[in-house]
Amino acid sequence: MVRQQLPVAAPARVLACGAWLKNTACLLDGDQVWMSPLHGDLGTPQARAQLLESVARLQQQASGPIEAVAHDLHPDFFSTEVAQQLAQKLSVPAIAVQHHQAHIAQVQAQCAPGQALLGWALDGVGLGTDQTAWGAELLLVQDATFQRLDHLPELLLPGGDVAAREPWRMAGAALHRLGLPLQQTMGLSASLHLRVGTLKAIPEASLKGLSSMLQRGLNCPSTTSAGRWFDAVAGLLGICWWQLEEAQAAQALEQLAQQWLEHNPAPQLDAERIAAGLNLDVLLRRLLALMAGLESDPAAHRAMQSQAAALFHVALADALAQAAIQAAQAQQISVIALSGGCFFNRILRTRLQDRLTQAGLSVHVPIDGAYGDAGLALGQAWVAAHSLHATRSQDPNHQPARNSLCV
Numbered sequence: 001m002v003r004q005q006l007p008v009a010a011p012a013r014v015l016a017c018g019a020w021l022k023n024t025a026c027l028l029d030g031d032q033v034w035m036s037p038l039h040g041d042l043g044t045p046q047a048r049a050q051l052l053e054s055v056a057r058l059q060q061q062a063s064g065p066i067e068a069v070a071h072d073l074h075p076d077f078f079s080t081e082v083a084q085q086l087a088q089k090l091s092v093p094a095i096a097v098q099h100h101q102a103h104i105a106q107v108q109a110q111c112a113p114g115q116a117l118l119g120w121a122l123d124g125v126g127l128g129t130d131q132t133a134w135g136a137e138l139l140l141v142q143d144a145t146f147q148r149l150d151h152l153p154e155l156l157l158p159g160g161d162v163a164a165r166e167p168w169r170m171a172g173a174a175l176h177r178l179g180l181p182l183q184q185t186m187g188l189s190a191s192l193h194l195r196v197g198t199l200k201a202i203p204e205a206s207l208k209g210l211s212s213m214l215q216r217g218l219n220c221p222s223t224t225s226a227g228r229w230f231d232a233v234a235g236l237l238g239i240c241w242w243q244l245e246e247a248q249a250a251q252a253l254e255q256l257a258q259q260w261l262e263h264n265p266a267p268q269l270d271a272e273r274i275a276a277g278l279n280l281d282v283l284l285r286r287l288l289a290l291m292a293g294l295e296s297d298p299a300a301h302r303a304m305q306s307q308a309a310a311l312f313h314v315a316l317a318d319a320l321a322q323a324a325i326q327a328a329q330a331q332q333i334s335v336i337a338l339s340g341g342c343f344f345n346r347i348l349r350t351r352l353q354d355r356l357t358q359a360g361l362s363v364h365v366p367i368d369g370a371y372g373d374a375g376l377a378l379g380q381a382w383v384a385a386h387s388l389h390a391t392r393s394q395d396p397n398h399q400p401a402r403n404s405l406c407v
Helices: 045-061 078-090 099-111 160-164 167-178 188-193 204-216 226-236 248-263 271-276 281-291 298-331 346-358 373-394
Strands: 002-005 014-016 026-029 032-035 068-072 094-097 117-127 133-142 145-151 335-339 362-364
Touching (some): 014 045, 014 078, 068 078, 094 373, 099 335, 099 373, 133 298, 145 298, 160 167, 167 281, 226 248, 226 281, 335 346, 346 362
Parallel strands (some): 014 068, 068 094
Antiparallel strands (some): 117 133
16 A cells, blocks of 8 residues: 555545556545555456455555545446445445546645646546546536536547547548548558558458448447547557557657657647647648658658657647636636646647646646556545535534444
8 A cells, every 4th residue: 555645634534446447446534545556457357356455455544434435437337336335335425526527636635635726637538427438628626526618629439449449440530520531531551651550451341331330420429538539640640550559559649749859849830720729620631731642652651740740749738728728817727737647648748737837827747647547546535525525514414424444
């Protein structure tokens, strides 16, 4: 177990069971936080057993009765099931916390307790309060409450979860968003220039099937996920069409952008691109225009991939900054948090931080660089503790629950 100390004590003692990916659990006990070891993704029996073991150990670590158990908003996660069963056993509330709210609440607990703050939460996916897949959310957060102020544009997920493993599908979704034909833009010759992933062409039948799926809206849920936007651009630029590892496409896109930026100034954004803000359609068309006509020249194609990757990073960071600065002015808030797995991307994080700081905002990030889901349980516990406190404040007849400290 790893112990953290918060600047302010939480108003309730809460055990949180984390999310699905990179799962950890935590105990929030006053100003002390006890984090479990990393269990990994809960799709494996080993990770599930480790979560149960950690939950038992965290209960034993508590200085008094557990007053609530927190979990992700998604009802089908194993961590949600564990939390609900434990809460029932202890006769305490099980409190669901929206995934991206928890990302920002983690930073609030560590850096800005008691303050209203803005937060950009960028990651792969998290169930939203509207039951759609969120993943790039500008939130106004204070303790138990949050408001969704803005987000990246929606992309379709052709094939559902499989689209997260096959960036060529997300590239197709981006082309569909622009009203462009998939077969014409994703020609088979482009497979000669793929940088990473499985080096195989996309069969014509697959392109036709994907096009039909998108046009009919068949098995195509929508998402605002920043991770899927990275996949879409990596696919459009011919950098990666099939991922062999998680975030492989996004990491390859960042590496190419870094190669360009090491030897060239950052790309300049024109007035049209700046005015578009979070509407990324203008950016997508610019990226496609940069790559046009280079299919027969592998060296020029690869050089342009790097320049286009750099343009995407710069434009995305500036659009996120612009939206946050406008929201900060409207809400009269000067503090912003950045959290979620996409902020492992150093180019995106650094440029966004610089833009926000230049605008006079105070920028906070998770301590120890815990941007991803491994730090999410603390945010869940913080929200749940304040939610329970708010409920008690509204009910003067509330009696504290008594419970056992064993599973």
